Amino acid sequence: MSHKLSFTDGTSIDVPNKELLIDCDDIFDTPITFGCRSGVCATCICRVHEGEENLPPKSDEEIDILSTFKGKEDCRLACQLYCTGDVKMEYVGK
Ligand code: FES
DSSP states (O other), rough: OOEEEEETTSOEEEEEETTGGOGGGGGSSSOOOSSSSSSSOTTTEEEEEEEEEOOOOOHHHHHHHTSSSOTTTTTTGGGOOSSSSSSEEEOOOO
């Protein structure tokens, strides 16, 4: 089973169910830029436009990091995400 991960710039890829985005080969063809890939550097900040319910809940660590970026508290760290349904997001970075 796979899901559609699309971006506000029109890019879209299919991602396998519950596979971490950083483990999906096609993720590097999307607008996201990754740094540490382990939820620390915040390079991968994305704003979710549709399908928030199809993403895992925020960990305490993700909440802590996002809270240090004013106006991005509602965003997500893409390297920490997998999809359980279709999602549309926008890469914003830090
Ligand atoms: S790539 Fe560093 S926090 Fe996601």
